[in-house]
Amino acid sequence: xxxxxxxxxxxxxxxxxxxxxxxIKKIIRNINLGVAVNRKDNVKARWNNMVMxxxxxxxxVKRPIAGxxxxxxxxxxxxxxxxxxxxIIDGLFGTHRVFAFLGTTYNILIASFEILALLVLVAVxxxxxxxxxIKLKRFVSSDLKGWPKSDANYILYFEVVLMTLFLxxxxxxxxxQNVPGGFSHFxxxxxxxxxxxxxxxxxxxxxxxxxxxxxxFWWLHITGILIFMNYLYFSKHxxxxxxxxxxxxxxxxxxxxxxxxESVTKEVKMMMDPxxxxxxxxxxxxxxxxxxxxxxSDVQDLNWVQLLNAYTxxxxxxxxxxxxxxxxxxxxxxxxxxxxxxxxxEEVGRNIDANKGIFIPDNKSLLNDYxxxxxxxxxxxCNACVEECPVNISPLSIIMDMRRYLVMEQSSAPMPINAxxxxxxxNGAPWQYNQQDRLxxxxxx
Amino acid sequence: MSENxxxxxxxxxxxxxxxxxxxxxxxxxxxxxxxxxxxxxAFVRILNRSNVSFAVLGxxxxxxxxxxKRAGNEFLFQMQAMMNxxxxxxxEAKKIVxxxxxxxxxxxxxxxxxxxKYEVVHHTEFLKSLLDDGRLTIEGGQFKGKRITxxxxxxxxxxxxxxxxxxxxxxxxDAELVEMKRSKANGLCCGAGGAQMFKDAxxxxxxINIERTEDALETKPEIIxxxxxxxxxxxxxxxKNKEKEGDVKVMxxxxxxxxxxxx
Numbered sequence: 001x002x003x004x005x006x007x008x009x010x011x012x013x014x015x016x017x018x019x020x021x022x023x024i025k026k027i028i029r030n031i032n033l034g035v036a037v038n039r040k041d042n043v044k045a046r047w048n049n050m051v052m053x054x055x056x057x058x059x060x061v062k063r064p065i066a067g068x069x070x071x072x073x074x075x076x077x078x079x080x081x082x083x084x085x086x087x088i089i090d091g092l093f094g095t096h097r098v099f100a101f102l103g104t105t106y107n108i109l110i111a112s113f114e115i116l117a118l119l120v121l122v123a124v125x126x127x128x129x130x131x132x133x134i135k136l137k138r139f140v141s142s143d144l145k146g147w148p149k150s151d152a153n154y155i156l157y158f159e160v161v162l163m164t165l166f167l168x169x170x171x172x173x174x175x176x177q178n179v180p181g182g183f184s185h186f187x188x189x190x191x192x193x194x195x196x197x198x199x200x201x202x203x204x205x206x207x208x209x210x211x212x213x214x215x216x217f218w219w220l221h222i223t224g225i226l227i228f229m230n231y232l233y234f235s236k237h238x239x240x241x242x243x244x245x246x247x248x249x250x251x252x253x254x255x256x257x258x259x260x261x262e263s264v265t266k267e268v269k270m271m272m273d274p275x276x277x278x279x280x281x282x283x284x285x286x287x288x289x290x291x292x293x294x295x296x297s298d299v300q301d302l303n304w305v306q307l308l309n310a311y312t313x314x315x316x317x318x319x320x321x322x323x324x325x326x327x328x329x330x331x332x333x334x335x336x337x338x339x340x341x342x343x344x345x346e347e348v349g350r351n352i353d354a355n356k357g358i359f360i361p362d363n364k365s366l367l368n369d370y371x372x373x374x375x376x377x378x379x380x381x382c383n384a385c386v387e388e389c390p391v392n393i394s395p396l397s398i399i400m401d402m403r404r405y406l407v408m409e410q411s412s413a414p415m416p417i418n419a420x421x422x423x424x425x426x427n428g429a430p431w432q433y434n435q436q437d438r439l440x441x442x443x444x445x
Numbered sequence: 446m447s448e449n450x451x452x453x454x455x456x457x458x459x460x461x462x463x464x465x466x467x468x469x470x471x472x473x474x475x476x477x478x479x480x481x482x483x484x485x486x487a488f489v490r491i492l493n494r495s496n497v498s499f500a501v502l503g504x505x506x507x508x509x510x511x512x513x514k515r516a517g518n519e520f521l522f523q524m525q526a527m528m529n530x531x532x533x534x535x536x537e538a539k540k541i542v543x544x545x546x547x548x549x550x551x552x553x554x555x556x557x558x559x560x561x562k563y564e565v566v567h568h569t570e571f572l573k574s575l576l577d578d579g580r581l582t583i584e585g586g587q588f589k590g591k592r593i594t595x596x597x598x599x600x601x602x603x604x605x606x607x608x609x610x611x612x613x614x615x616x617x618x619d620a621e622l623v624e625m626k627r628s629k630a631n632g633l634c635c636g637a638g639g640a641q642m643f644k645d646a647x648x649x650x651x652x653i654n655i656e657r658t659e660d661a662l663e664t665k666p667e668i669i670x671x672x673x674x675x676x677x678x679x680x681x682x683x684x685k686n687k688e689k690e691g692d693v694k695v696m697x698x699x700x701x702x703x704x705x706x707x708x
Contacts, residue, residue: 253554254550254553254554254604254605254606255603255604255605256550256554256599256600256603256604256605257550257554257555257604258514258515258555260519260523260526260555260558260559261519261523264519264520264523265523265559267520268520268523268524268527269527271524272524272527272528294519295517295519322631322633324633324634324636324653324656324657325647325649325653327633327651327653327656328646328649328650328651328652328653328655328656329648329649329650329651330646330647330648330649331647331648332647374647374648377644377647378646378647378649379639380599380634380636380637380638380639380641380653381515381599381638381639381640382599382603382633382634382638382639383599383603383604384599384603384631384632384633384634387603387630387631400515400517403516403517404517404518404519405517406517407516407517407518408517408518408519408520413516413517413518414644414645416643416644416645417516417640417643417644419643420512420513420516420640420643420644421513421516421518421521424508424510424512424513424521424525425521425524428473428506428507428508428525429473429476429477429507429508430473430508430512430642430643431473431477431478433473433476433477435504435507436504437476437477438471438476438477438503438504438506439452439454439476439501439503439504440476441471441475441476441482441485441486442450442452444482
């Protein structure tokens, strides 16, 4: 009979982690729909990026208020999860405060969890106010209508509930610890700088009721955490996991260096080779096969890092708030580029799930159905979005790959761009000047 | 003034069996745009004054392909790149200096993979090195005490982390360097990059160069310094739009230095 709790707990954990595992597998599969790109070089620089940017939050603090608030929630989250270890052990083995034997260390740990829980509550209220009361521009833009807006708020509510449950759990526990002569298994353990102020609310209740409440708070807390963990899959909050691989695999080249499409290099070399036989048979299909498409019109044409970027994006909008096109009222929003990419990728993923592992064309694509050419053509390629992203996402690389599709596959660049390109082709300059006049400036006054 | 510009070409150098210290990549804007040609000439005057052995490609130079690449035309870009690389390699170019951050970025970052490996420096970096080596001395002259703000070109700053060289040169003029609220890595694009120079802007409520000019005007500058011919054009247009041509000048770093020396 007394094992019932433990068995229930084990089942709960299994369901929670099982569902989570399943969804993580799905994310990995979806990311792998992307084209291969080598990001295994330069291991040292990559670790350094991850430690500084994801773990060390170095880019978050570029905006000090948001940065400081974020660090509180982040540290709170990481540290309070140590408590989770105790909860799991207690739950599985029917122990109570199993780490209490650490004595003073335990007191310090619990005290710091409590203080952080309070700080997290304060930060979360500040975050909520920025979104819903102060209405910061980047949080009320049209990119965030509907689910993204509620998602952001749900996360905040979740955190309030989890932190409150944690403090209530401690408060009721403390109440029972203080019963003269002791009560049941509630040993004196931990230090409760915050929940001691909540504890009086239990005065006047019977010890049995408080014990029942403790159990309820405990169960709700762990259940809440498991639900929250599984909520990540559906949420922008996925960044708490993916920020780490995302910064690790991020581009290390100078921001201005765009990749030289290898498939194009082969073609151009052939075109420029005076010995090439234009009538020769096409090379046999195989590893040197020219890909079917130049540039990207759908998520499968993007590389896996770009898809990882899309899942990692937390929709903070720092990119968009720094984008010169967006600042001047143009439709382009780098954040929307990332959100669209994820939405389309998830749609493709659902299609694959529904069709037993195969993607059945749905007559839709990232281009046009999600992202319009107007957005793509508004980009100045200035890299402000890339610079701003706290987790090294590059919306620009997606924009560029889609422009490549528009130009090389569809020849649908704006007219003046076509004119510029034919000038380069014919005169070696984007304007219609003769290449022979290149040095005229030397003799001009 | 221009009558005494000494501008050898690589072909002439080769004919004399000489290899210049540095190849000056002029770029399309620097070759054809009336405003940018002044920057080109200012830079050449400094090179001449400092006795730098340099040469240009002249009629053998062609567009680096940058605007084609940023517009998405990888084919055209690589055609241009490979033709240019053939020419540069034929002259055994080692070091290239350019006053255009777009040429700079492309030559420096995108050519190596296609077979064009050179040491590429922006003209502000090159001028800074001349200064450090004592080959160039800078005195404030007419710019002493003037309020100068520097607009960071995206393809020089953010794209390649060159922030200090242009600023150090301005400070050498004994000028008062004032920073815009958006500067260095947080600088705002002038609106010309990514091939935007060659097309109309998408519908919006403002032109980007106006937004950027407002940033600059907030610092109450006498001069807006630029390090890119495209930025120069965009900021000049912005100043005209604000009807501030009388009060504020837009000048390239090379022009500031050449003018300070009365070159």
